[in-house]
Amino acid sequence: MITIKGLKKVYPAKHQDVLAVDNLNLEVSKGEIFGVIGYSGAGKSTFIRLLNRLEDPTEGQIYIDGKEISAMGKQQLRKSRQEIGMIFQHFNLLWSRTVRDNIAFPLEIAGISKGKRRARVDELIELVGLKGREDAYPSQLSGGQKQRVGIARALANNPKVLLCDEATSALDPDTTDAILRLLVDINEKLGLTIILITHEMHVIRKICHRVAVMESGRVAEQGDVLDVFLHPQQQVTKRFVEQVMGDKDQEESLHLLENYQNGKVARLHFVGETTNQALISQVSKQFDVAVNILQGKITQTQKGAYGTLFVHMEGSDEEIARAIAFIKTTSVEVEVDADAE
Template sequence: MISIKDLSKVFHTKDQDVTAVDHLDLNIEAGEIYGVIGYSGAGKSTFIRLLNRLENPTGGSITIDGQEITSLSKNKLRLARQEIGMIFQHFNLLWSRTVRDNIAFPLEIAGVPKEKRQARVMELIELVGLKGRENAYPSQLSGGQKQRVGIARALANNPKVLLCDEATSALDPETTDSILDLLVDINEKLGLTIIMITHEMHVIRKICHRVAVMENGKVVEEGEVLNVFLHPEQAVTKKFVDQVMGDPDQEYSLALIHERYRSGKVLRLHFVGESTNQALISELSRKFKLDLNILHGKITQTQKGAYGTLFVHVEGDHDEIEKAKTYIKQTSVEVEVIPNVQ
């Protein structure tokens, strides 16, 4: 659906050249919700503006549904943009227009006849859950309602791709979840390809199928969300995963573990999918002569299934601990020994 090859963007200033996107390669499948996460300055917002040519690339190519948009003329680009919807962090609504008229605006620009325009607007109002608010002005809406207007407006021309630039970062957690649920619903009903730009791992965890982690203009890690949660490779990725799972080094520091548990071992258990329902700890206590103490744990849900971590202090004979580790490995639960704890 979307093929990005060797994409670069360099901003030229008086004093220096700033590389915002650095030789980036990505492939995004049709109908998936794809997340791009990074801290401020990582290049993710520049990247999304390159996708609809709000910024022109310095080098590389972007092909969407077989059409290379990086080489299009202005007139052809205007038509191509009708198939690429975009929603923004701060809504970008026309404050002098009602909900109905905001949603109708891109249809007016596209020259859609009034009768068809009105029918499409009411269809979208129903889709995003704003029935009864069509005559309200943006100043009369909550943040979540404003973003629903933004989503409806972005969908007006039946786009194939929806770009979301920090679409929930101005919203409270409850409203964020409702908007994310709406985007999942739209993705499933319309088969729309959605690209989410965010700095919040909660957003990635909740709705994305795959994720790319950006740092200094590059994609430093990419994969299915569940796999990235399970096996984050880069330091920046581990920080993002800790946003959702909690950082055990902070909540239950290794120094404190070392002080309190001078013998035995501390194990980190990774549960995936159905394994999160296993009564593993009680099984270990029955099968092996061990004392088990749960230190810290959390389970979260991704689009591809549940994922959890559990920190357990295990006290007992060395051979018995090794047998328990072997037993755990024979299940679908992954186990690792926390370092620096003797």
């Protein structure tokens, strides 16, 4: 659906040019939710503005649904932009217009008749859950409601791609979850391709199928969300994963070992269906070992659940070895961290 080749953006400056996006290459499949994550200054917002030509690339090509957006002239680009919806962090609503009129605005620009506009707006109001708020002004809406208006407006012209630039950053956690659920619902109902820019890993975890991690204008790492969470390669990715999994808390929990005189600590990695197994109970029943859970966390992604559990096993070396061998047969990954002495 979207192919990006050698994308580069340089901003000229008096003393030294600023390289915002540097040789970026990506493929986004039709109908997927693709996340792009990076810290401030990573180049992710410039990247998304290049996608719909709010910024012109210095080098490289952008293809959307087989059309080279990066090579289009103004007239052709104006028409192609109707197939690319965009929602923003701070909503960008017209404050003198009602909810209905905000949503209808892109349809007016496209020259759609009044009757068809009204029917389409009614459809969108229902889709985003704003029934009963049609005549309200932005100042009368909550943050979540404003973003719902922004989403409805972005969908007005039946786009093939929806670009989300930090769409939940200005919202509280509960409202963020509601907006993310709405985006998933839209993705499933309309088969819409969504590219979501964020600096929050929990947003990626909750709704994205694949993710690209940006740093210094480049893609540092990319892949399926579950794979990236399980096996982060780059330091920047490890920092983002830590946001969700709380590795620091897990490390701190190992100080509990001071309370034990013998045994071993094992780190168990659960993926997919194995997260639902009553594994600790099974081990305790089948082997002469005492198992104490020190720290654990299981979380969900679009591709399945995964988690890490730190356990302390106390018993004879032979019996602990048998218990660990049994755990490995269940497809749970086991890493023995240290002896408690």
